[in-house]
Amino acid sequence: MTWLAFRCILGGIFVYAGCEKIGNPEAFADGITAYQVLPLRAVPPIALGLPYFEIVAGGLLITGWQRRASALSIMLLSGIFLLAVGQALARGLNIDCGCFGSDEPSRWKLLIAMGRDALLMAAAFILYRTEEG
Amino acid sequence: MQVRSKLARDLSIVVLLAAISVAAGLAINSLRNRPSPVPQVDRGGLPPVLETGSSGVILSLKEFRALVEGRQGWVVDARPAASYQEGHVPGAVSLPRDDFAARYADVKSKFEEDKSRLIIVYCSGYYCKDSSTVRKNLADLGYTNIFIFKRGWPAWQEAGLPEERTK
Numbered sequence: 001m002t003w004l005a006f007r008c009i010l011g012g013i014f015v016y017a018g019c020e021k022i023g024n025p026e027a028f029a030d031g032i033t034a035y036q037v038l039p040l041r042a043v044p045p046i047a048l049g050l051p052y053f054e055i056v057a058g059g060l061l062i063t064g065w066q067r068r069a070s071a072l073s074i075m076l077l078s079g080i081f082l083l084a085v086g087q088a089l090a091r092g093l094n095i096d097c098g099c100f101g102s103d104e105p106s107r108w109k110l111l112i113a114m115g116r117d118a119l120l121m122a123a124a125f126i127l128y129r130t131e132e133g
Numbered sequence: 134m135q136v137r138s139k140l141a142r143d144l145s146i147v148v149l150l151a152a153i154s155v156a157a158g159l160a161i162n163s164l165r166n167r168p169s170p171v172p173q174v175d176r177g178g179l180p181p182v183l184e185t186g187s188s189g190v191i192l193s194l195k196e197f198r199a200l201v202e203g204r205q206g207w208v209v210d211a212r213p214a215a216s217y218q219e220g221h222v223p224g225a226v227s228l229p230r231d232d233f234a235a236r237y238a239d240v241k242s243k244f245e246e247d248k249s250r251l252i253i254v255y256c257s258g259y260y261c262k263d264s265s266t267v268r269k270n271l272a273d274l275g276y277t278n279i280f281i282f283k284r285g286w287p288a289w290q291e292a293g294l295p296e297e298r299t300k
Contacts (some may be wrong), residue, residue: 025162026265028248043153049155068139069146076147102262128143 002129007061010123013056014058014074022051031098035084035107036091053077061127068131075124082117085110194292197253198283201225206245206251206278208270211263212286220296222255222289230256230263233270249274255282257290 021028029047032038038046057077061072081099088095089110097106097113166265201208201222205262208225217227228236237244244250256263264281273278276278282288290296 025158026269027262029261030265045155045159048158049151050158052158053151053154056150060150066146069143069150072140072143073147073150 003062003127006073006123007064007067007127010074010120010127011058011061012071013120014054014077015062015076016058018051018054018058021098022055024101025051026096031096034093034095034098035088036093037087066129067114071128071131073125075121075128078117078121078124082114082121086115089114092109104133149275150154155240178220194282194284197255197289198292198294200251200253206253209252209254209267210286211254211256212261214284216257218299220290221286222300223295223297225255225297228254228267233267237270237274244276250293252276253282254279255285258285258287261285 025044025047028051029043032043032047039060053073054077057070057073061074062068085097089107094105095108096103097109099113099116103109159162169300199204201224204224207221209228210221210225211228211230212221213229214227214232217225217229221227226240228240254264254268254271256267264285266281
């Protein structure tokens with residue numbers, strides 16, 4: 001039962017994050033571009049697809065179908081976000097995290113986002129390890 | 134099953150899910166009434182690309198300047214009215230994000246003569262979002278040829294290009 005609650009919280013965060021981005025792909029594309037990591041050509045498909053991926057991965061984790069794959073998806077996504085935010089901070093970029101839709105640029109919020117991504121990644125890792133597939 | 138092969142299987146499902154998500158995102162976007170013109174808008178995101186310019190996409194400072202000086206299309210300033218008054222790109226029309234409806238009414242008649250005329254929107258630089266919002270507002274009104282000059286006002290100023298002021 002506690003595992004179910006754990007899955008619902010983690011999955012819920014991702015579903016929420018995806019929903020916040022899905023309605024405004026342009027703002028999200030701006031957000032991704034601001035990280036200055038990806039070639040610009042790669043930005044549009046990611047801006048359009050990533051919100052769906054977040055919702056699918058979070059949704060699957062909640063329903064419990066394919067829970068190993070969904071936990072792994074969330075772990076990988078959190079890891080990628082962690083790296084993206086980390087490199088932005090290291091390069092001194094003052095940008096909007098874009099984690100949950102668009103917001104004001106802030107290095108403080110980026111630091112918080114890094115901590116949050118690390119926690120999410122750890123949580124997904126624990127879930128992945130506890131699930132027997 | 135071996136841990137490694139389990140991981141490989143899980144990873145392949147992850148890749149499949151990601152691929153389906155991207156395909157769904159692209160498909161749903163293209164089915165929308167006005168597909169998001171993300172590819173054109175975001176070409177200009179990074180300075181190196183902006184400087185070299187690319188494949189006819191209007192976004193480098195050089196290209197933007199040529200369009201402004203050639204009076205080709207409307208140049209729209211999406212910053213607040215006060216910033217516009219202090220200085221703006223010559224010939225730019227002020228359509229502040231927060232006062233869009235009221236200010237649009239002033240220019241409506243001349244803008245509506247040709248909804249496919251080129252419109253370039255700028256705001257206060259690379260990280261500002263006002264241009265995107267105004268671009269969306271204009272697209273919703275049926276304008277079809279809208280671009281964003283991502284580097285915006287700071288790039289214009291830094292280049293020491295002529296400024297226009299309103300009293």
